[in-house]
Amino acid sequence: MSAASPWVARFAPLAAPGPVLDLACGGGRHARLFAARGHAVTALDRDPAALASAGGPGITTLQCELEGEGAVWPFGPAEFSAVVVTNYLHRPLLARIAASLRPDGLLIYETFALGNERFGKPSNPAFLLAPGELLAHAARAGLRVIAFEDGAVARPKPAMLQRLCACGPDFPSQKALLDPA
Numbered sequence: 309m310s311a312a313s314p315w316v317a318r319f320a321p322l323a324a325p326g327p328v329l330d331l332a333c334g335g336g337r338h339a340r341l342f343a344a345r346g347h348a349v350t351a352l353d354r355d356p357a358a359l360a361s362a363g364g365p366g367i368t369t370l371q372c373e374l375e376g377e378g379a380v381w382p383f384g385p386a387e388f389s390a391v392v393v394t395n396y397l398h399r400p401l402l403a404r405i406a407a408s409l410r411p412d413g414l415l416i417y418e419t420f421a422l423g424n425e426r427f428g429k430p431s432n433p434a435f436l437l438a439p440g441e442l443l444a445h446a447a448r449a450g451l452r453v454i455a456f457e458d459g460a461v462a463r464p465k466p467a468m469l470q471r472l473c474a475c476g477p478d479f480p481s482q483k484a485l486l487d488p489a
């Protein structure tokens with residue numbers, strides 16, 4: 309799959325200048341989208357073959373195992389102006405992902421939700437979000453929700469998805485609202 313998700317493409321222009329993380333990047337479709345917009349992108353995955361496809365101008369690849377014993381979260385707090393995660397869920401990372409966002413950062417998340425088992429894989433509930441789960445996560449992390457969807461989609465193939473775009477407290481549009489001058 310190489311075309312960017314329409315959800316990610318819709319919100320990518322909101323990201324403030326600065327570094328972007330594409331977490332569990334696979335072949336790097338979103339790493340390329342953000343690099344083309346002038347961001348320095350870190351594209352992380354555990355799969356070297358995926359990373360070989362994800363590399364390119366403006367993209368630094370990072371091979372990293374995010375789960376299991378010995379897994380290390382390789383980023384500090386407030387590093388990224390945007391983090392994008394698609395088609396990947398490991399719940400223990402949600403708080404770390406949010407902490408890695410700068411206060412003006414943007415989180416764009418899209419992955420499968422309960423009900424997807426009717427359409428195919430993934431069907432293991434461990435990999436499927438419960439209703440409203442990403443919203444609750446954003447609230448816990450102190451992020452402001454810009455947009456959220458939770459339901460069935462027809463394209464690129466029938467699936468049950470949750471999609472979130474949320475930002476930190478210093479996100480430019482929030483500042484503009486508070487201080488229009």
Ligand SMILES: C[S@@+](CC[C@H](N)C(=O)[O-])C[C@H]1O[C@@H](n2cnc3c(N)ncnc32)[C@H](O)[C@@H]1O
Pocket residue numbers: 309331332333334335336337352353354355358372373374375393394395396
């Ligand atoms: C379904 S693919 C999604 C790829 C990409 N985000 C996209 O939507 O095009 C899931 C990716 O997560 C990576 N992944 C799965 N488990 C991982 C782990 N424990 N640590 C790092 N990467 C992982 C896989 O290697 C795979 O590239």
